[in-house]
Amino acid sequence: MTTAKIGIVTVSDRASAGVYDDVSGKAIIETLNEYLTSPWEPVYEVIPDEQAVIESTLIKMTDEQQCSLVVTTGGTGPAKRDVTPEATEAVCDRMMPGFGELMRAESLKFVATAILSRQTAGLRGDSLIINLPGKPKSIRECLDAVFPAVPYCIDLMEGPYLECNEEVIKPFRPKK
Amino acid sequence: MTTAKIGIVTVSDRASAGVYDDVSGKAIIETLNEYLTSPWEPVYEVIPDEQAVIESTLIKMTDEQQCSLVVTTGGTGPAKRDVTPEATEAVCDRMMPGFGELMRAESLKFVATAILSRQTAGLRGDSLIINLPGKPKSIRECLDAVFPAVPYCIDLMEGPYLECNEEVIKPFRPKK
Amino acid sequence: MTTAKIGIVTVSDRASAGVYDDVSGKAIIETLNEYLTSPWEPVYEVIPDEQAVIESTLIKMTDEQQCSLVVTTGGTGPAKRDVTPEATEAVCDRMMPGFGELMRAESLKFVATAILSRQTAGLRGDSLIINLPGKPKSIRECLDAVFPAVPYCIDLMEGPYLECNEEVIKPFRPKK
Numbered sequence: 001m002t003t004a005k006i007g008i009v010t011v012s013d014r015a016s017a018g019v020y021d022d023v024s025g026k027a028i029i030e031t032l033n034e035y036l037t038s039p040w041e042p043v044y045e046v047i048p049d050e051q052a053v054i055e056s057t058l059i060k061m062t063d064e065q066q067c068s069l070v071v072t073t074g075g076t077g078p079a080k081r082d083v084t085p086e087a088t089e090a091v092c093d094r095m096m097p098g099f100g101e102l103m104r105a106e107s108l109k110f111v112a113t114a115i116l117s118r119q120t121a122g123l124r125g126d127s128l129i130i131n132l133p134g135k136p137k138s139i140r141e142c143l144d145a146v147f148p149a150v151p152y153c154i155d156l157m158e159g160p161y162l163e164c165n166e167e168v169i170k171p172f173r174p175k176k
Numbered sequence: 177m178t179t180a181k182i183g184i185v186t187v188s189d190r191a192s193a194g195v196y197d198d199v200s201g202k203a204i205i206e207t208l209n210e211y212l213t214s215p216w217e218p219v220y221e222v223i224p225d226e227q228a229v230i231e232s233t234l235i236k237m238t239d240e241q242q243c244s245l246v247v248t249t250g251g252t253g254p255a256k257r258d259v260t261p262e263a264t265e266a267v268c269d270r271m272m273p274g275f276g277e278l279m280r281a282e283s284l285k286f287v288a289t290a291i292l293s294r295q296t297a298g299l300r301g302d303s304l305i306i307n308l309p310g311k312p313k314s315i316r317e318c319l320d321a322v323f324p325a326v327p328y329c330i331d332l333m334e335g336p337y338l339e340c341n342e343e344v345i346k347p348f349r350p351k352k
Numbered sequence: 353m354t355t356a357k358i359g360i361v362t363v364s365d366r367a368s369a370g371v372y373d374d375v376s377g378k379a380i381i382e383t384l385n386e387y388l389t390s391p392w393e394p395v396y397e398v399i400p401d402e403q404a405v406i407e408s409t410l411i412k413m414t415d416e417q418q419c420s421l422v423v424t425t426g427g428t429g430p431a432k433r434d435v436t437p438e439a440t441e442a443v444c445d446r447m448m449p450g451f452g453e454l455m456r457a458e459s460l461k462f463v464a465t466a467i468l469s470r471q472t473a474g475l476r477g478d479s480l481i482i483n484l485p486g487k488p489k490s491i492r493e494c495l496d497a498v499f500p501a502v503p504y505c506i507d508l509m510e511g512p513y514l515e516c517n518e519e520v521i522k523p524f525r526p527k528k
Contacts, residue, residue, distance in 0.1 A: 274467030
C-alpha cells in the first residue's frame, strides 16, 4: 500500500517567528492521525504570511515532495497580512469552489463572522490544496465537513488510496 | 411565439469517441421537453474534454446559432481531463456564481462528494451558459434546483419568453 | 470616538438620470441609522451603470474619502448594463466570497431567482466593499444577514469601532 504524503502548512507571522507555538498545524496532524488508517507521512512547515513564501512552499510540496494533499492553516481572514487564498489561487491550475462554500456554511452554524473567511481550495497537477481556518476549533469543524470528499477526489487524480477509521469520519466513494 | 434555441453540449472523451452512448445529453433534452410548453429547438453536440473544443463549441452555439441558453454536461470534476468550467469561464463576459453554489448545495443533500463539482455558469452576450454534472441522476437534481430562475434570466437578457409545465417545474418571475 | 465614514453608492441609469427617485440608497442609509449607535457619516452618490464610473467612485470613496465600508445597490443582475460586480472585483485587492454566498442563500428563502444575483464583496486597502441587491426589500434581508460580521471585519482592518443597537442587529465579535 502506497504511503500518502500530506503537506501541512501553518501560515503565521508569529508562529514562524517563534513568538508562539504552532497549535494549529499540530491539531491538523492529530486529526489526520485520527481519520486515516492507511499509511501516511506528514510534510510539515511553519511559514510567515508572505505570499511569495506561501506560493513557493505549496509548489515545493506538490511538485517536488509529491504530496497528494496539502492543507494550509491561517491567513484566510481580512487582515492586511492575510494572503493565503491569493497564494493558493496563484499556484492552482483549477479551483474547487465547493470546499470554501461548505466550510463557510458549516462555520456559519457557530459564528456570524464565518463569512469573513476567504478560504478556497484548488488543484495543482495531481495535488489537492485546501485552505483551513486558523483556529483549532474551526479547523476541526471544517475538516469534519469536507474530508469525506477528499479520498474520492484523490482517487480521481490517481493518487494513493486513503482508508479511514469510519467511526471517526466516513469517506464517500460513489458505487461504480 | 419565438422558438427558443437551447444548446446541449455533452463533454466526454468516451461518448464523443463512440465508446458509449451519450445518455446524459439525451436526459437533458428529455427533461427540457418535460419542462417547456413554449416552442424550443435543441442544438446538440457531443465533444471531447478538450478546452479549445469546448470553448469554440460554446462560442458557435451562442454567437452564431443564437442559443439563448446552453447547458453542458460532463467535465466538471477534479480528474485531469475535466476542464469544462475553465472553458466556460474563458468564453463568458460575466459569471453567475449562484448557479454552482445552489447545485452543489442541492447535491450535498445526497452525496458528500458534491463539493468536488466545479460547475459554474455565466453570460456570454445574450446567452446563459450553465454547467451541469455528468450523471443523469445528478443532472435532474441540479436542473430541478436552478431551472425555476432560468426563464426570468432570459427575460432580463431580452431573449424568448419560456413557458413551463407548472406541474413539473415552477418558473419564478417577480411581479413588476 | 472616531466617526466612521460609510459610502453608499446607488448604481442605476434611471435614478442617476433623475427618471425616478433613489429609494434604494435612502433605504440603506435608514437601515444603517437603525443599526449603528456609534457616530457615522454617509458619503452618498447616485451613478449610472457604467463600469468605469463605478470603479472610479469606489476608488474615490475608499482611497480619498477614507470610507471604511462602502455598500453599493443595483447592477448585480444578468441584464446587459449590470456590471457592478465586475467593477467591484476590478478595484479590490482581495475578494470575500462569503458575503455573496450568504446573501444569495438568504434571498433563496424568498425567491428562486436569488441565484441570478451576482453580488460580491471584497477589500480594497483598509476598506470593505459590499454589493447589495437593487430592491429595498432584498436590501434589508441581505444587510440583516451579513451585517453582524461587518464590525469585526472593520476591527481586523484597524478601522473605527462600530457599535450597534443590539435590539436591531447583533454584531458578532469573537472573544479573544
